[in-house]
Amino acid sequence: MTGRPPVASIAVLGAGIVGLSAAIAFARALPGLSVTVIETPPDPAALADRMPGTLPSIATFHDRIGLGEADLIAAGATHRIGTRLSDWRHDGAPLVLAHGDRGAAVAPGAFHQHWLNARRAGRVAAFDAFSSAAVLAAADRFVHPSDDPASPLSKFGYALRLDPPRYRDLLRALARHLRIVPTIGDLAGVERHPDGGVAALLLTDGRRIAADLYLDCSGPAARLRMSVGTGRADWGAFLPVDRLLIGTAPPQPPTPTDDLVALPTGWRFARPLRDRTLVGLAYVAGQTPDSSARRILPAGDETVVVAPGALADPWAHNVLALGDAAVALDPLGDANLHLAHAAILRAIDLLPGRDFGATELAEYNRRSHRQAIRVRAFQAAHYHPTGRTRGPFWKGLHRLPRPDDLAHTLDQFAHRGRLPFYEDESFDPDDWHGLLLGLGIMPNVPDPIASATAPATLLPALDRLVDGIAALPARLPPYPAYLAQLERRR
Amino acid sequence: MTGIDRTRVVVLGGGTAGWMTAAALVRLLPTACTVDLVESAEIGIVGVGEATLPHIRAFVQRLGLDEADFMRATHATFKLGIDFRDFGAIGDSYIHPFGTFGRPLADVGFHHYWLRLAKEGRAGPIGDYSVAVAAAKGHRFAIPDGPADDLAASFGYAYQFDANLFGPYLRRFAEEHGARRTEGRVQSIDRHPETGDVRAVRLNTGMTIEGDLFVDCSGFRSLLLGDAMAEPWEDWSRWLPCDRAVAMPCASPAGPIEPYTRATAKSAGWQWRIPLQHRVGNGYVYSSAHLDDQAAADALVRSVEGAPLADPRFLKFRAGRRRNSWVGNVVGVGLASGFLEPLESTSIYLAQMAITQLIELFPQRAGTDGIAAGDRAEYNRMVDMEYDRIRDFLILHYHATRRDDSDFWNHVRTMDIPDTLAEKMDLFRRAGRVAHYSQGLFLEPSWIAVYLGQGIVPQAWDQRADGPALDTLERAVGKLRTQVADTAAAMPDHAAFLAHRNATIAA
Incomplete structure (x- = not known):
C-alpha cells in the first residue's frame, strides 16, 4: 500500500452532469473507492450541467470513463464541428470558430503570418477559407477526420453537442453499473474537523454522511466549499453577460454547426438537438429588462442569472469544488464542461493522501487557476470592441476592462501577430488565430520570418489551398444523411 | 523589402554565442536584417559548454546544417545524458538521461x-x-x-563537441549567408544623448560600426549590457557558490567513447569529463571560498585519465544574471546576460533560447520604427522564466545531498533555498x-x-x-x-x- 493513508471514500454533492462525471471518473480510477452521490435540487445557474456544447477534449474524458461515441450518439448527441458567429463583426460577415489546423506549411514561418502578408499584398480569401473544419462548418457538413495526414480532411478536431438531460441519464446508467446510486437529499450543514476540514455532511433529513474527500458539484453557490473558506473572484467586469434566457423551439434538421447571432442587446444561440432546438439569449440586465428579453426571444421561458467568477482555491482542506462551484463562465465558447472534466482528471492525477498536504493542493489550485484564466481570456476576447458596434450591448464593450493576461495577448497579437506563451491553455494557437483574425484584429508589423517569402510565390500557393478546401463540402453528404449512415451501421 | 528597411544588427563578440546569433539571424531573417559581427582575435573565447542538451538539434536543423558534417567538423560525439557521481552521497551514482x-x-x-x-x-x-x-x-x-x-x-540525444571549433564552423556558415565580420576591439561606445540607445561602437582600428540593434555577446565582460547600459546584476551565488573553474583537455584513454558526460562531485564543487572524438575535456568547477586555485588545478591534473594536452586554464564567474537581458536597443546573449554553471550543460541552451526569442520578437525596421516596449518586456519575461527554472534545477543537485564531508557540502546542504x-x-x-x-x-x-x-x-x-x-x-x-x-x-x-x-x- 502507498506509504500514507489513502483516500478511501468520497462524497459528491450534486448529481448533475458534473457530479456524476466526477463520481464515475473517481470510481473508474480507484477501484474500491467508496462513492456516495447526493442528489441535491439542481441549481439552474450551473451552466456546466446544462449547456449542450463541448470541446474536442470531451473525447479524452469519455475514453477515461469508458464511454464511446456510439453510446453518446444513441443518447441524442450530435457532432459539433464549429460555431458560426453572425453579425458579430463590424462588416456583418460571419466568422466560424472551428478546431484544427489552419492553412498549411506554404513556406518557412507561421501560416497566419503568410496570410497576413498576402492580405497586405491586397488579395486573399478570408482566413476561415483556409480551415477545412471552418469551411465544413460554414456548409453544415461533417465527417470524421481522416487518419491519413496527407488528406485535407485530417488535422481537425470535433466535439459533441449533448442533449443534457439524456446525457445525464446515460451517466446515471453508467454510475449504476459501477454501483453508484445517487441518494436524494440536501445539505443542511457540515460538521468540521479541528483542522478546518469537513468531518461530515449533515442533510436536511437528518442523515450524516462522512467521507475522506468531499466534491462540491452543487453549482456556482458552492455551498459546501464555501463552508470551509471563501475567496471567490468576480469576473463580471471582464465578462459582461449576466442573464441568459433559455427555451425550447421546434426541431431543425441536425447540423454540426452551432449558431451564435449578435443582436443589439447581446447575442442569441440556437443548438439543434434531435427532437428540439435549445435557444437562448445572453444579455445584460442593466441594459435589457427581463420582460424585453422575452419579447426578443419569444421561445425563452427561463431566466438564468449568470455570474462569472472563480474560487482562488477550488481545493481547500478535504473539499474540492468542481464545475460551476469552482469556475462559472460566460455561456460562450462551450468550455464549461471542458473545464470541469480537466479539473476532475487533474484532481485524480494529484490526489493527495488523507492529510491533504498544502503543497499538493497548491499545485492543483495553481494549475486550475492558470487554466481557468486563459479560458476567461478566450471568452473575453469575443467581446473585444473591434467587432460589431451597433446596439447598447456592443457599444458598452469599449469601456470593458481586460484581465492582464488577455491585454498582454491582445497587445502582442495586434502588434506582431504573436501569441505570448501561457501555461495550461485550453485553446490552441489555431483557435486563437481564428478568433482574433476573425474579429478583425489585424497585426501591425509583418513577421520577419514569413516576410522572407515573396508574395509572388505565396499567392499562387494560397489560391491552390483555398480551392482545394472549398471543394471539400460538395464531396460530403449533408449531415442528416451522414448521421443516418452512422446509425444504420450500428 | 529595401535595404533601408532592414534592421542593422551589430553582434559584439565572436565566441559561441556571437556566431550562433549571427548564423541564425542571417539564415532565418534574410530580408529583415543585416548583420555585422565585431570580434578581436586577441580576446580569447571562453568556449563554454562542450556538452549540450537535445534542444541544440532543433538549432542545427533549423539552420539547415548537415548533422554528420557538423559533427565531424567539431569532433562531436553523441550524448545520451549525464552521469552524476558522488552527488547524493559519496559512492552514489545515477544517470540523468535524455x-x-x-x-x-x-x-x-x-x-x-x-x-x-x-x-x-x-x-x-x-x-x-x-x-x-x-x-x-x-x-x-x-x-x-x-x-x-x-x-x-x-529518448533524445545531444552532442558533445569542441566549442572552440563550433564558433568557427558557424562563422563560415554565417559569412556564406551574408554576415560581415569586422576585426577590432571596442574603444568607445556612442550612445544617443536622450534615449541612451547605442548608436555605434568605435574600434581600436579607427572604424565605427553603426547599428539599430546591438547584441552583446562579449562574454563575462558584458561591455554593452553591463557596462554601457549599466543593467544591474542579480546575484545567485548564495545558492550556487561555485565561482571558478579550471579546465584541461587530455588524450582519450583507450577503450570505448562514452555517449555521455560525467559530473563527479568533489570536496569543493564537481568535475566534468566530456569525451570527444579526439580528446577528453576535463574541468573542475569549484567555490573559491572553499578551495584555492592551485589546489583545484592539482586535483584536476591528478585525476584526468589521459596525457594532458594543455596547461590548466582558469575561469572566473559568478552565478546570476542581468536583471533584464534586453535594455534599450541592447540584447545580451550568452554570458553577457547571465551565467549558470555548466552542471547541466545549459550554457549553449541559454544562448540558443535567447536567440530563438530574439527572432520571435525581432524588431523590424528598428532604424525607423524603433523597438516596441512590449516586445522587450515579453523577451525579458521569457528569459526570466527559463533562468528561474534552470536555477532551481541546478540548486537541487547541491542541496539534495547527504554529504557532510566538507565545508562546501555542509553549506549547500543546509543553505536556504x-x-x-x-x-x-x-x-x-x-x-x-x-x-x-x-x-x-x-x-x-x-x-x-x-x-x-x-x-x-x-x-x-x-x-x-x-x-x-x-x-x-x-x-x-x-x-x-x-x-x-x-x-x-x-x-x-x-x-x-x-x-x-x-x-x-x-x-
Missing part, C-alpha cells in the same frame, strides 16, 4: 509503480527502465526512431509528483532522475499505482526491464557508429 523512464500505465506515470515495487525491494534501479541510461552504460548509440510509444524512440524549489521538493517528497510546466528545460523525467538519484525518496505514490496485484506488476515491470536492455543491446557501439558516420562522409 529520455523517459518506462511507459505510463493506465494514465499513471511509470515511476509511481516503480516506487511501489522498489519499496518492496522488487525493482531494479530506476535507470534500468530507461533506454537512454542502458545505452549510455553500454556505450551504445542509435538515432531514436519508430512510433512515439516505441522504446526505440523513448528559493521557496519555489522548496515547494517542488516537498511535492515530490510527498507522493512523487513533479511540479508541472510545459515549456522550458527539464521536464518531468529530468526532475525524477535527479530527485531519485540524489536520494529524495517519496513517502508515497499515486494511489492508482496500488491497483495491480504486486506479482502481476513485478512481472510486467520485469518484462519492461528486459525490453529496455534488449533495445539498448541492439544498438551499435557508439565509437563504431561515429567511425561509420565519418567514413560515409569521407566517401
